[in-house]
Amino acid sequence: MNEMTVSVSGMKSEDCIQRIESALLSLNGIERALADLKEELVTIVYDEEAVEVSAIMQTIEEAGYQPV
DSSP states (O other): OEEEEEEEETOOSHHHHHHHHHHHHTSTTEEEEEEETTTTEEEEEEOTTTOOHHHHHHHHHHTTOEEO
């Protein structure tokens, strides 16, 4: 398992946190996703053999947020 932290702009509320976490957890290979509203960060634990970083970033974008 790998862990990465991504800065994400556009998170404004608890609903945003739930939307991002749910979207990420729906991906095969994501073990844990924890969004921090105050810091605008998402920490993701994932299996690098099951999911690519590009798919993680795309999922964040498709949820309506911008990884930076």
